[in-house]
Amino acid sequence: DQQVKQNSPSLSVQEGRISILNCDYTNSMFDYFLWYKKYPAEGPTFLISISSIKDKNEDGRFTVFLNKSAKHLSLHIVPSQPGDSAVYFCAASSFYGGSQGNLIFGKGTKLSVKP
Amino acid sequence: NAGVTQTPKFRVLKTGQSMTLLCAQDMNHEYMYWYRQDPGMGLRLIHYSVGEGTTAKGEVPDGYNVSRLKKQNFLLGLESAAPSQTSVYFCASSYSDRDRNWRELFFGEGSRLTVL
Numbered sequence: 135d136q137q138v139k140q141n142s143p144s145l146s147v148q149e150g151r152i153s154i155l156n157c158d159y160t161n162s163m164f165d166y167f168l169w170y171k172k173y174p175a176e177g178p179t180f181l182i183s184i185s186s187i188k189d190k191n192e193d194g195r196f197t198v199f200l201n202k203s204a205k206h207l208s209l210h211i212v213p214s215q216p217g218d219s220a221v222y223f224c225a226a227s228s229f230y231g232g233s234q235g236n237l238i239f240g241k242g243t244k245l246s247v248k249p
Numbered sequence: 250n251a252g253v254t255q256t257p258k259f260r261v262l263k264t265g266q267s268m269t270l271l272c273a274q275d276m277n278h279e280y281m282y283w284y285r286q287d288p289g290m291g292l293r294l295i296h297y298s299v300g301e302g303t304t305a306k307g308e309v310p311d312g313y314n315v316s317r318l319k320k321q322n323f324l325l326g327l328e329s330a331a332p333s334q335t336s337v338y339f340c341a342s343s344y345s346d347r348d349r350n351w352r353e354l355f356f357g358e359g360s361r362l363t364v365l
Contacts (some may be wrong), residue, residue, distance in 0.1 A: 138291070141290075142336045153269070166354060170356075175358070175359070176359070177253070177339055177341075177356030177357050177358045177359055178292070178339070178356045179356070180353040180354070183353060223291060223292070227290075236294055236297065236307065236308075237292075237294070237354065238291075239291030239293070240291050241289060241290055241294045242291060243353055
């Protein structure tokens with residue numbers, strides 16, 4: 135059973151508009167959530183993270199929102215740029231007290247930003 | 250600063266052959282990981298290491314062995330390759346902060362393995 139779910143395999147957005155990528159999780163023990171971005175033929179690169187003690191974390195054009203009661207998080211990209219076109223992975227783990235980075239990944243959402 | 254480097258980048262094996270994937274990191278990170286990614290799937294953890302000389306099983310360890318003889322290197326071995334091990338393999342490393350909690354993973358570029 136999937137513990138981290140990204141139900142939208144793909145998303146297409148116009149340049150300059152907002153991109154919203156969603157992620158749901160089932161394990162209430164998760165307390166740390168990350169978003170990774172992946173271009174073809176490259177490794178995933180870290181984008182932004184949020185711990186369960188927060189409900190929002192912002193870094194430039196990227197904002198992650200966490201709704202613990204709904205076990206849902208979302209990544210907002212504003213404004214979207216063609217260079218943001220990539221596969222975005224949501225990942226979750228227990229940060230404190232150490233599962234030492236055993237991230238559980240979703241299947242990814244492919245974002246296409248049209249010029 | 251090369252970060253995380255994986256070799257080889259591509260390899261084709263026949264069923265039953267053995268091989269080793271090498272991961273090297275130059276960031277002095279304590280933790281290292283091997284993940285695999287299959288089409289339509291997220292990344293799944295194979296094995297990981299929390300320090301030199303230590304290894305542990307992840308989510309999908311069967312058919313693989315690992316070794317961490319040096320802090321900067323993490324080797325993934327396939328003793329008898331099977332077609333089900335056709336995948337893209339990613340190595341990653343991370344460090345712990347002053348409270349001994351790990352920080353985000355840094356990934357290599359991946360190694361594409363095909364088993365015929």
